[in-house]
Amino acid sequence: MKNLTRAFTVFLFYFAATALTAAEEAEPPVTARDVPNDAGGAVDITWLASPLEKEEGFQGYDVQRRAPGKEAFETIAEITPGEAVYQDKEAEDGVPYEYRVRALPAEGPPVVLGVSGAAASGQWFNTRRTNVLVGVIFVTTVIVFFIYRAKGGAELFVRKIAGLEAVDEAIGRATEMGKPILYVTGLGDASEISTIAAMTILAKVATKTAEYETPLIVPCYDPIVMMVEKEMVREAYAEVGKPDAFDEDSVFYVTTSQFGYVAAVDGIMVRERPATNFYMGAFYAESLILAETGAATGAIQIAGTDRVTQLPFFITACDYTLMGEELYAATAYLSRDPLFLGSLKGQDWSKAVIITAMVIGTALLIVSVHLGTGFAKLFETGAG
Amino acid sequence: MHLSTDIFIWIAALLTLCIYSFLYKDNPFYKFAEHLLVGVSAGYLFVIYFWNNMWPNLLIPLRDGFGILLTEGRFTGNLAALVPGTLGLLLLTRLIPKIGWISRWAFGFYFGAFQGIVITGYMQAFILAQVYGTFMKGGNPVFSLVLMGDFFTRPAWGPFVLAVSGPLMIAGVVCTLTYFFFSTEHRGFAGGVAKVGIVFLMIGFGASFGYTVMARVSLLIGRLQFLIRDWLGLIS
Amino acid sequence: MNIFEKFLYIDRRWIFILVALAVAVPLVFPLGLAVTTSPPVENVYNEIESLKPGTPVLISVDYDPATQPELGPMTIALLRHCIARKLPVIVTVLVPGGPGLAVDITSKVAEEMGAQRDVDYTLLGYKVGVSAVILSLGQDFRISYPRDYYNTPLDEIPLMKNVKNYNDVGLVVSISGTVIPEYWVAYAHERYGQKVAAGVTAVMAADFYPYLQTGQLVGLVGGLKGAAEYEKLIDRPADGLKGMDAQTIVHLLIVVFIILGNVAYIFMRRAKKRSEASAR
Amino acid sequence: MRRELPLAICFIMGVIMTVQFFIPHRYSQWLFENMLRWLIIVFTFALILGILSLIKLHIQKVQYRRRDWLYSIVALTGLGLSLVTGFMKGPESISEGQPFMTLYNYVQIPMQATMFSLLAFYIASAAFRTFRARTLEATLLLIAAVVVMLGRVSFAAIFKDLSLGFSTWVESWLPGFAEWVLDYPNMAAKRGIMIGIGLGAISTALKIILGIERSWLGGGD
Structure with missing residues (x-):
């Protein structure tokens, strides 16, 4: 019996203690807090709605502030009924202000809800952007790692690209038919990645045409691209030991005008009737006109571009199309250039991580919505 | 029919027809109009760069800054515009081949800054937010057992589409990404996944294709509205 | 060359004439086909409806004359909607060819609706460096725009007095035929939490759906059809709705072309195979 | 000086802008x-540079009587017109109703807008002559295209107007x-x-900042 009373007292005591701490943990009527992850100079003030709100004619709240050492509170804002937050954007960093919120009834003096103190400060790291930092560090590491590995001569595997397999066949066909090959490198300038990719593939095509002595036609949109391409084709011919087979006029400048260029290339297609047309590089609205004229002349057409909006036209009008990143992969595959190869590999690994994350996240969401949501939150962004 | 009497409408209409003459074939009218356009728009851009950018952002601050310096003898923040102004002038050395290399300093300045903006911005908007959107939509899971339960309790077409679309989308993203993964051959399981990826890609390209047709037709409608309404006055 | 081939490779100029007729005839003799609205456009409309009168809306004219026939009508519809709802409109321009269009559209709509410049709307004009400008507006409009298009200092414009940065803007609508709305998403929405909607040419429309799903864009007005839907929502028929008959007829014509072309192609292939087989 | 300094400036600016993103401090x-x-x-100067190069190109064309030099005169005339009207009244010149705006509204807009509407014709002819269901992939693409083309316009309304039996079905399902x-x-x-493009852009930006990718420096030493 004695034990029982004792146990009961202990229980009561414990209950009271937890109830008390719970009461302490309950939200205080007014809370002032430094705004997290900001430049400084701001304090968030929140409060619990006053029971007076339900009364008729309730006028709202006012927020007051007192700097240390001062006697009186100063009103800094008046808030309409129903709102329960205010941000003081005029706070000086490091000053421990006191904030007081008062409810304003229809009649009579204001009712003080409570007082809370806070000092504003600026932060040196935005914790909500931690995931961005991790992402940037990861991508930087893999890309730099693979570029240096590629530069060091490591064998990095890139799968075969279907469109490239067709290149040999297409050149063979032109040779059989005794007709020329047309190679268009788009409207990009010499510094664009897609143009560089197009030129790399051109060099490869040129070594083949040199071997078979198939005529090659390369009309250019940009004078600088033209000069670079002429050199590359010349080198390709020299490489297979047929420098004399290279025709100076096969690589030439047409015009730097979108539709003027199209008209000229269309004319070449209709007159020369090339057996194979290549469209590689940066293309815009003209892709459609080129591919259509080429299809009408019955040529085999192989296209490749990173301009996503133009891909549909190439896919429906050409026999093979290198889509987006496939163009870069083809370039890395052909040239083994460490820059192309390394970044391709680095991006591949980043993709692998993203795919894995997507699979894990979905699996977690199936097992437990709670767990899955927690995992998904790791990728959440936005709002500051 | 109320043919326009406004000389400018006539000019606009004739220039429009000059461009359309390209449909017959490339010809001097088209070339004339095209070159006129190149010239006028280059001039337009120059004027806008000047009055909307140079003037308010560089020249006025410098004018005010030097004004205060000369009259009151003090330096103001406005004079800081001298730094980018000088860099800008260095950029123009590119027009003189011999000292063109100086322009690289200024080029490095803005080029580097823009690349820095790209890294974090793209990581946030194009990578992380997209991965998050593949799990959650408006705070609810995309792969939702609740929606699937709905379908089993009320088997009908509507709930079926709702329940299946989310998982289908997840599969689509994963398969498309796998198609653009170049470190394994497309054989076996990976090959199968990539094939499904192509299906999604083609539907996506088809949607763009349909929309592009719409865009080009809209432009034509706009121009014919101009010719028929403003010039020929056939409609009001 | 067999009959199918001849049919397939007719001079394309015949097709050109058919297309011109398919557009011109419905313009002169309208059919008045009904237009249905779609959720992405309704979302933009609802977002603007939900703003409290007096909340500034930023409309960015990020297109040039090349896409004006497609994007002009939706810009006008959006402006009319905002002004009618007493939402002050701040107009920025991020492509160099665009300020002239912005001047033209704002002055015409203002005249028609009796809106006053610098009070009901303001034209800030064009700035170079898309991403830098979008970022700067998140800090302070005065960084990139010390003065507006008409050379008035920003602090002297009544509408801009209480606008410091995105915190004071209810919604950004970027209207463009380029990827500029993506920059608004990356730099205004992600970085500053600004609500962004986009109006784009139909060429780009399908590419923007991922942003709708994530909520990075609150809504999307796509192409002339989107403009027509918006005109229907605000009940002010204009060029968008007027163009829809022609749009429908040309789409039908093109679908018929695709079907005819493919049917002829299949027959042509069959005929070729047969003649090859008989030659053997 | 000629290569190292610009690379260093590029690196510093890139790092500043990247790191700044994570630091909210004032x-x-x-x-x-x-x-x-x-x-x-600075970027304004870069764009003006582009225009100056264009002017240089056309002047040289006229100077050396290159092919089509007469058209270059047309271009230079247009340019002159824009510049004169654009500067003759100071900052006022670009307001509505000024000659500069007239030139823009009646010369530049009509031509630039018409240019891309040419594509409507080419798309129609390509639809007939070129867009082939050659492969399974192309077939899928064309089907999706047709669905979007018909679903996004008032296609169903035609059926309704013709009061065909299945009109309500088309009307409710297709859009x-x-x-x-x-x-x-x-x-x-x-x-x-998009994820692929995002990774590509990040990797290019990284390579430029770290000085691994240097093609932006152009040729020469």
Whole structure:
């Protein structure tokens, strides 16, 4: 019996203690807090709605502030009924202000809800952007790692690209038919990645045409691209030991005008009737006109571009199309250039991580919505 | 029919027809109009760069800054515009081949800054937010057992589409990404996944294709509205 | 060359004439086909409806004359909607060819609706460096725009007095035929939490759906059809709705072309195979 | 000096802008705001540079009587007109109703807008002569295209006007189906492409900042 009373007292005591701490943990009527992850100079003030709100004619709240050492509170804002937050954007960093919120009834003096103190400060790291930092560090590491590995001569595997397999066949066909090959490198300038990719593939095509002595036609949109391409084709011919087979006029400048260029290339297609047309590089609205004229002349057409909006036209009008990143992969595959190869590999690994994350996240969401949501939150962004 | 009497409408209409003459074939009218356009728009851009950018952002601050310096003898923040102004002038050395290399300093300045903006911005908007959107939509899971339960309790077409679309989308993203993964051959399981990826890609390209047709037709409608309404006055 | 081939490779100029007729005839003799609205456009409309009168809306004219026939009508519809709802409109321009269009559209709509410049709307004009400008507006409009298009200092414009940065803007609508709305998403929405909607040419429309799903864009007005839907929502028929008959007829014509072309192609292939087989 | 200094400037600016993103502190904001202010000014010069090069090209064409030099005179005349009207009244010149705006509204807009409407014709002829269901992939593409083309216009309304039996079916299903195609399969593919493009852009930016990719320096030493 004695034990029982004792146990009961202990229980009561414990209950009271937890109830008390719970009461302490309950939200205080007014809370002032430094705004997290900001430049400084701001304090968030929140409060619990006053029971007076339900009364008729309730006028709202006012927020007051007192700097240390001062006697009186100063009103800094008046808030309409129903709102329960205010941000003081005029706070000086490091000053421990006191904030007081008062409810304003229809009649009579204001009712003080409570007082809370806070000092504003600026932060040196935005914790909500931690995931961005991790992402940037990861991508930087893999890309730099693979570029240096590629530069060091490591064998990095890139799968075969279907469109490239067709290149040999297409050149063979032109040779059989005794007709020329047309190679268009788009409207990009010499510094664009897609143009560089197009030129790399051109060099490869040129070594083949040199071997078979198939005529090659390369009309250019940009004078600088033209000069670079002429050199590359010349080198390709020299490489297979047929420098004399290279025709100076096969690589030439047409015009730097979108539709003027199209008209000229269309004319070449209709007159020369090339057996194979290549469209590689940066293309815009003209892709459609080129591919259509080429299809009408019955040529085999192989296209490749990173301009996503133009891909549909190439896919429906050409026999093979290198889509987006496939163009870069083809370039890395052909040239083994460490820059192309390394970044391709680095991006591949980043993709692998993203795919894995997507699979894990979905699996977690199936097992437990709670767990899955927690995992998904790791990728959440936005709002500051 | 109320043919326009406004000389400018006539000019606009004739220039429009000059461009359309390209449909017959490339010809001097088209070339004339095209070159006129190149010239006028280059001039337009120059004027806008000047009055909307140079003037308010560089020249006025410098004018005010030097004004205060000369009259009151003090330096103001406005004079800081001298730094980018000088860099800008260095950029123009590119027009003189011999000292063109100086322009690289200024080029490095803005080029580097823009690349820095790209890294974090793209990581946030194009990578992380997209991965998050593949799990959650408006705070609810995309792969939702609740929606699937709905379908089993009320088997009908509507709930079926709702329940299946989310998982289908997840599969689509994963398969498309796998198609653009170049470190394994497309054989076996990976090959199968990539094939499904192509299906999604083609539907996506088809949607763009349909929309592009719409865009080009809209432009034509706009121009014919101009010719028929403003010039020929056939409609009001 | 067999009959199918001849049919397939007719001079394309015949097709050109058919297309011109398919557009011109419905313009002169309208059919008045009904237009249905779609959720992405309704979302933009609802977002603007939900703003409290007096909340500034930023409309960015990020297109040039090349896409004006497609994007002009939706810009006008959006402006009319905002002004009618007493939402002050701040107009920025991020492509160099665009300020002239912005001047033209704002002055015409203002005249028609009796809106006053610098009070009901303001034209800030064009700035170079898309991403830098979008970022700067998140800090302070005065960084990139010390003065507006008409050379008035920003602090002297009544509408801009209480606008410091995105915190004071209810919604950004970027209207463009380029990827500029993506920059608004990356730099205004992600970085500053600004609500962004986009109006784009139909060429780009399908590419923007991922942003709708994530909520990075609150809504999307796509192409002339989107403009027509918006005109229907605000009940002010204009060029968008007027163009829809022609749009429908040309789409039908093109679908018929695709079907005819493919049917002829299949027959042509069959005929070729047969003649090859008989030659053997 | 000629290569190392620009590479160093590029590196420093890139790092500043990247690191600044993570630091909310007011010093960092101050730096950021000034960098943005400066970037806009420097970039203006870069764009003006492009126009100056274009003018140089046309002047040289006329000077050396290159092919089509007469057209270059047309271009230079247009340029002159724009510049004169654009500067003759100071900042006022670009307001509505001024000659500069007339030139823009009646010369530049009509031509530039017409240019791309040419494509409507080419798309129609390509639809007939070129867009072939050669492979399974192309077939899928064309079907999705047709669904979007018909689903996004008043196609169903035609059936209704003709009061055909299945009009309500088409009317209620087609627009919804088109929207579904855009919302799910299209969205999935575009997201996959977008992640790829995002990674590509980040990797290019990294290579430029770290000085691994130097083609922007141009030729020469």
